[in-house]
Amino acid sequence: MAAIGQLTAEGLVKDFGGLRAVDVTSFTLNKGEIRAVIGPNGAGKTTFVSLLCGRFAPSQGRIAFEGRDITTMPAHERVALGIAYTFQITSIFGNLSLYDNVALPAQRRIMLDGGGTLRERAMAALDRVGLADRAQEQAGTQSYGHQRLLEVAMGLALAPKVLILDEPTQGLADSEITDFIALIREVAEETTVLLIEHNMPVVMALAEQITVLDQGRVLAEGSPEAIRADAAVQAAYLGG
Amino acid sequence: MIRTIVLHAAVIAGLFLLEPVLSDYHHGNLARIMVLATYAVGYNMLFGYTGLLSLGHAMFFAAGMYGCAMLIRLAEWSVGPAFLAGVLCALVAGIIVGTLALRTIGVGFMIVTLMFAEAAYLVILYYNEFTRGDEGFTIPQAVRSIAGIDLSDTTNRYFAALLLFAIALIACAAIVQARTGRVLVAIRENEDRVRMLGFDPFRYKLFALVISATMAGAAGAAYAVLFGYAGATFASVQYSIFPLLWVLLGGPGTTLGPLLGTVLMFYLVDYASGTIMPGLAALVETQFGIEAPGLASAYLLLVGVTLVLLVLFAPKGLLGTVRARMIPWLP
Numbered sequence: 001m002a003a004i005g006q007l008t009a010e011g012l013v014k015d016f017g018g019l020r021a022v023d024v025t026s027f028t029l030n031k032g033e034i035r036a037v038i039g040p041n042g043a044g045k046t047t048f049v050s051l052l053c054g055r056f057a058p059s060q061g062r063i064a065f066e067g068r069d070i071t072t073m074p075a076h077e078r079v080a081l082g083i084a085y086t087f088q089i090t091s092i093f094g095n096l097s098l099y100d101n102v103a104l105p106a107q108r109r110i111m112l113d114g115g116g117t118l119r120e121r122a123m124a125a126l127d128r129v130g131l132a133d134r135a136q137e138q139a140g141t142q143s144y145g146h147q148r149l150l151e152v153a154m155g156l157a158l159a160p161k162v163l164i165l166d167e168p169t170q171g172l173a174d175s176e177i178t179d180f181i182a183l184i185r186e187v188a189e190e191t192t193v194l195l196i197e198h199n200m201p202v203v204m205a206l207a208e209q210i211t212v213l214d215q216g217r218v219l220a221e222g223s224p225e226a227i228r229a230d231a232a233v234q235a236a237y238l239g240g
Numbered sequence: 241m242i243r244t245i246v247l248h249a250a251v252i253a254g255l256f257l258l259e260p261v262l263s264d265y266h267h268g269n270l271a272r273i274m275v276l277a278t279y280a281v282g283y284n285m286l287f288g289y290t291g292l293l294s295l296g297h298a299m300f301f302a303a304g305m306y307g308c309a310m311l312i313r314l315a316e317w318s319v320g321p322a323f324l325a326g327v328l329c330a331l332v333a334g335i336i337v338g339t340l341a342l343r344t345i346g347v348g349f350m351i352v353t354l355m356f357a358e359a360a361y362l363v364i365l366y367y368n369e370f371t372r373g374d375e376g377f378t379i380p381q382a383v384r385s386i387a388g389i390d391l392s393d394t395t396n397r398y399f400a401a402l403l404l405f406a407i408a409l410i411a412c413a414a415i416v417q418a419r420t421g422r423v424l425v426a427i428r429e430n431e432d433r434v435r436m437l438g439f440d441p442f443r444y445k446l447f448a449l450v451i452s453a454t455m456a457g458a459a460g461a462a463y464a465v466l467f468g469y470a471g472a473t474f475a476s477v478q479y480s481i482f483p484l485l486w487v488l489l490g491g492p493g494t495t496l497g498p499l500l501g502t503v504l505m506f507y508l509v510d511y512a513s514g515t516i517m518p519g520l521a522a523l524v525e526t527q528f529g530i531e532a533p534g535l536a537s538a539y540l541l542l543v544g545v546t547l548v549l550l551v552l553f554a555p556k557g558l559l560g561t562v563r564a565r566m567i568p569w570l571p
Contacts, residue, residue, distance in 0.1 A: 055436070070526055078440035104426055107419045108438040118419070158438060236245040 005064075005081070006031040006192055007052060012061035014047055014216075021047045022216045024061075029162065034184065034193045036207035038200075040236065044216040045196045046088055049164050052194075053085040054078045061146055065162075080112055081149075082161030086154065086168065088196070090147045094140025101139050101150055102126055105157035125157035129183060145176045152183070162192045169199050181205050204228075212236070241417070244571045248413055251496060252406045259398050267394060273499075273506050274401040275463050276486070278408040280498030282455025283483035288492030289416055290448040291428030292342075295350045295480050296357030297456050299337070302364065302475035303330040304457025309470035310370065312379055319386045322438035323461045330457020342442060345431075354477070361475040376471025384468055397466045404462050405499070408455050413495045413571060415451065424448055425493070456483075472490060485543070488550060491557030495571045500558060506547060513539035 005028035015021040029035055037045050040091055041095050050056045052063060054075030063071045067225045070078055081083075084105075099122055106121040128131040129149040134142070139150060148168060155163050165184075169177050177199070184193060197203045203210065203224070210227045212220040214236045220227055227233055255274065262270060279301055286292050308326030311317040316327070341352040364371045371377075381392045389396050415421050423444050426434045431441050462469045475477070482505075483498075490501025520534040554561050563570040 053436070056431075074435075074440070076435050076438050076440045079436060085436050087433065087436070091430055093429045093433070095429060096422075096425065100422055103419075104422060104434070104439075105437045107422070112438070154437065 005029055005123070006066060007062045007194075008217055009052065010062045012051055012063065013047075013059045014044075014051055014056060015059045020216055022051060022058075024048060024213075027211065027218070028196055029190055029192060030209075031161075032188070033208045034188045034195065034206050036195045036197050036203045037213060038197060038203060038210060039219070043213040045213055046166055047216075048213060049085065049166060049194065049196060053083050053164055055085070079158060079160075080108075082131050082159075083164065084155045084158045084160035084162070085164045086151045086166060088166035088170070090144070090151055092139045092147055092150050092154070094138070096139055097137050098131055098142070098150055099123075099127060099135040102153050102157045105154050109157065110160050122157060125153045128156055128186075129153040130179070145172050148172060148176075149180075152180075156187065160191060162194060163187065164194045164196075167195045167198060168195070169197065169202050172173035178181045179203060243569065244413065244417065247571070248409060248495065250411070251499070252402070252458070255402050255405070256399075259395065259402075264394070267398060269510070270295075271394070271401040271466065273461075273502050274317050274398075274405040275459050275466060276482075276506070277499040277502040278405045278462070279456050279459035280483045280486040280490070280502050281405070281408045281412050281495075282459065284487045284492060284494075284498045285412055285415070285424075285455065286448050286452035286483065288487055288494070289411065289428065290424045290445060292445060293350055293351040293417075293484070294341075294447070294449075294452075295477070296337070296353030296355070296475065296496070297452070297483055297486075298302060298359035298479035299357040300330045300333055300453040300456035300476050301460035301463075301479055302360060302455075302472075303333045304460030304462075305464045305470050305474055306364065306371065306460075307457070308461035309377070309464040313377060314370065314385060319384060319391065319465050323386075323458075323465060326461030326464070327454060327458045329462065331454045333457070334450040334453025335446070338446045338453070341471065342449065346516065354480070357475070357477065357480055361472065361477075364472045364475050371470075371472065374472045375414060376469055376473070377486045379464060379468045379470070381468065384465055390525075391466055392468060400466060401462065404458060408458070409495065409499070411455075416495065417571065420444070420447070428493075485547060490556055491559030491561070491563070492559070494559040494563060497557055497559040505546075506560075509539055512542040513537065516542060550570045 007029040009024055009027040012022060012024045013020065039045050047056065051058050052056055054073060062069060065081055065083060102125045103118055103122040106125060107118050110118060110121065123132055126135055129152055131146060131153060152168060168182055172180060181202060187193060195206065207224055210224055211218060212227060212233050220230045220233050220237055270420055283297055301354055304326040307329030308322045311322040311325055335357050344352050365373045383488040384392045391397055391400055413437055421436065423439055427441050434441055486501035486505050487498055489505055490497030517539050521532045524530055524532050524535060556564055559570060
């Protein structure tokens, strides 16, 4: 893995008052990989990826995307560059139709670099998650599982280079999780995926590399096999 | 899409066809209502669609009104250029106030807009040498014409008001049905999510505010020209609250709600101040022997009660409730 990182962070620190929520010395996400970020509750996973996608400004440190320093770039511009984030708490637009939900990111992508009609792009995103036949239904009335899928479709409609998924399988049924794993594998063929996940079978099925966070620091990093064998990880997280 | 166009065309045609059949009284009222409804349409762009509650829109209405009226009075401009200058004043005010006020959110935004509007109101009072302050000034009938059309004539005035309202309504419907409108509604629902879909919310909110201020200014300038009067009352906080009431009553985030709300509130105030409250005062006097002269003019009491009932039982307003229960495609 001598490849140059697509998304990198150095000396990244985020303080909330006296609490140091994130303190990551070095992080490198390589193009095309599926990376899982795991760690116990309160380990700083969501804060960490929020720094990467620009929802929070770091207290210290640098972030670079494809060789360009994006540390002070506002979130919406990072999205335009190709870093998409899907929310842990489902943040679809409940009062709008499924179509309108994916049309928003699709129209943004068209504004940025043209290509395709809005309808084509929006329907393609819904189609990928299997919700195309519900396009005109109201998003808020959908089942929780469908809302999670819609959230992912909104990320896909941005045609991102890096897709950050924050606990995408939380609250999904087992059958839905199987479909979800297949979907992410397919997405990963053209997109780098950074996944925060609690569900260890999902992590083991998908991740090529795992970063373990504990108390804001990187506790371990490596292949799923190496992480599973790591004594420190077991002590901190996997339950020994 | 087609039924949306048909609906708006039907409303405009209906207002057109009403002109010859209305009595003088209702004829005058409806002309005034259409100008005020234009103001409400603008307010709805910001409040109903984008979710930003301004408590200072009277400053934009007044910017249009004074921008137009003072140029006519002091610089002897003709109506056409003065009207356009008034609209431009409101647009510029929208850009300046928006750039500053949109740094705040929620209650902060309400307070900042309120303060700007208070400052504007006090400026109008302070320079009463030019503005005539509270008393205001009239615009002589002789100059109130454009391209040879006498705008003080009631029929011409009615059609001018209708033209203004129709332009605002069509502009509003076009914007909210377009891609920009989808982003505005999404900002109302969840601004953070919109940012994470790659849009800069500030730019869209500023756009909505400037459009809103421009429509308010056009209504203010038209009011001065069509009814021949400009006064500081129109810059007072009361005139910032009115469009909020009209929009809340008719249905925030519906294209036709502002018109419906303005019509109903106008006649409610009219009926309350002319019939209900004086009747109530008379009743109190005959039944209890208490003289209550204040009660006869306390029509705002009834307006307040209406507002409370509305917020409690129909927070989506009339057309918002109709849309939720009966006609889901209502724009």
